Amino acid sequence: MKRTIVTRPAMSRARRVVWTRWGITLLLVLLLEAACRLGFVPKLAVLPPSEVIAAMVALLSTQEVLTNVAETFSTVAIAFTASVLTGFVLGVALHGAPRLRRAIDPLLASYYAVPIFVFYPLLVALLGLGALPLMAIGYLAAVPAMLIATLLGLDRVPPVLRRVARMHRLGRVSTAVLVILPAALPNLFQGIKLSLAYAFIGVIAGEFILSSGGLGYAIAFAYDSFDNRTMYGLMLFVLLSAVISNGLLSSWESRLQRRRGLQ
């Protein structure tokens, strides 16, 4: 009884925030549409959103584009999965080796200051042409995010919870599974989300600038051949994919948080 009274106004505010967000998005799209139709923006440079959506739908029914989508998505999926696993394992290991961690810390802190795809030529020389070097770029872009999140999560496990585990005389494995992992879960989730985003960014950027296949390349190619319909259609698809996959992970995450009575 009490709870409904407490959460009612909070819910309606949260709902208002969400509706406002959608409203603003819709408004921006409509404004852009109007600006294009009324000629405020050069028709050559920017397509009206309605045409972009139509172009995207049309493109997604062509075999060629579907092949590109499959190629890019599988590359991202592999890079993402591998990076989450590696990042987690490395994070756990590094957490247990404080001296090594102190030594590596400056490198980790500066990692994202270096544009990773400067290593593309090296990766091609090592791994050959094709999907492998792109996968490697996505992987390299995503591993440290997961690693850092794992370290942070383990750091933030309240020491008193470890002592509770010892009071219950839990072994190493039970302590890890029943206490440490659940306590670190919010940070781990953050790492997984970032890893997905960075793997996607890495792969698309690699394709865009350097490779000769996949969605990123198709966009760059369309730009070079002044094919704005294809370019905008694919662009919308890529952006939507990123936003939707991120949104799915976020909603999963907030379900988890709600389960802990947060939010």
Next chain:
Amino acid sequence: MTDATAAHAVLHGVTRVYPGANPVHALGPIDLSITRGSFFSVVGPSGCGKSTLLDVLAGLSPPSAGRITFEGQPVNGTVPDGVGVVFQEDSSFPWLTVRDNVAFGLRRIGTDPAEIARRVDHAIGFMGLTDFAAAYPAQLSGGMRQRVCIARTLVLRPRLILLDEPFGALDQQTRLLMGDELLRLWRETDATVLLITHALDEAAMLSDRVGVMSARPGRFIDLLDTGWPRDRDSRIVSDPGFGAITARLWSSLRTESMKAIGARA
């Protein structure tokens, strides 16, 4: 060991120094014997080493020197079976409901599910959390969370219960009532209780014996037997002896507390 007045836990020359660049001598040397089935309280100025004493006694951290025995067995590095601890900080698991928090320990030792349900329900009721059994700690107040932690430990029926300022987050009235509940529990289970508190009246009201600690490094500067009957409750505060005990505790503590504050300023 069957002797009712036998020592339940004994500390011999126990000290604890936190190692590091500037080692902190936090505790001791301490010589102490806690009688089986007694209610023992520890008061002392902030930062004097009370929590450290509890850690060492529970086997959560090793003493730098000295020996500890619990039920005749040496304590070293692991928490002995039969010891339950309630920590000073909130230690509820935020990912478990109140019920699952309280059931945590029983599930680990493989108690029969029906028995778990029965004991958990009882412990939750005992702590006044029945309406919140399905809630998560984030939905509770600080004092309620602390009660979850107390229930989680008590449900295991420890023979030695170590409580580190368990009522710190509670208001004075609830504190008195919780004290009564604790006394009742203590009488019913024949457990030995070591209670760390900063409230002198609480120590005076609940305990058979109160130990007063000095400023860091903490040593016992006074041990006071209250002489209360075993069958007592918070109404004792109107007993003329109560004021005398509180007064004596304060006179022992006053200079030490000033030292602790002066050292910080």
Next chain:
Amino acid sequence: MIRRREGLLDGALIVLVILIVWQGLYAYAGAVALTPPWQTVRYAIGLFGTPSFWGHLRGTLAAFGWSLLISAVLGIALGLWLGAFRFAGDVAEPMLTSLYTIPKVTLYPVILLLFGLGPSAKIAFGVIHGMIPVVLFTLGAVKTIRPVLLRTARAMRLSPMQTARHVLVPAVLPEIASGLRVGFSLCLLGVLIGEMFASQRGIGFLIINGINSHNVRLTTAVTLIVILFAVGANSALLMLDRRLHHSR
């Protein structure tokens, strides 16, 4: 003291390991992939003696400087504004996070179409990358100021200016500094990507040009310069960042 000496030793060891791996990669992949450490360093130093390299460097640094300045000013202003209006902040935050996680590189053609092929496109692209973290960090800092601090300021009867000067700024500054550090890295990333994709000038152009003309010596040396600059600047900012966070 001991900790410090240990740290230096460990740092030296890490550098040594990197050099060994580098040399090992060279031995494995050969001169088509990269040049060995010593040769790279010599070539990189040589680059600084050529006027054309200075031209490229200046082009990149100018674009980078402008984009960082714009990101900082706009980012902090927007972050403060969104932070002050709770509702606006709550509406905007997930949108900004989404912007942060999309592959912005795909937007570059639009930027080119809008800004043309000159340096302004590079700058705009740097701003798109660098501004978002500045906004997010600033917004977070304002949102998490403990309300009791502001109530304390009121209780002490501080004027709005005094409140800003003695309470608000010190409370949010460390977080804003962290945001600027991340923004710094991302501005550089944005500018370099811009140069790699469509430009005739700048460090990014040099790299992509080296890749396309199989000039491995040039690519490796410029890559090394970029990495050293990024890591060096970032470490300096990180030290500043940590000091601010500690002095809180």
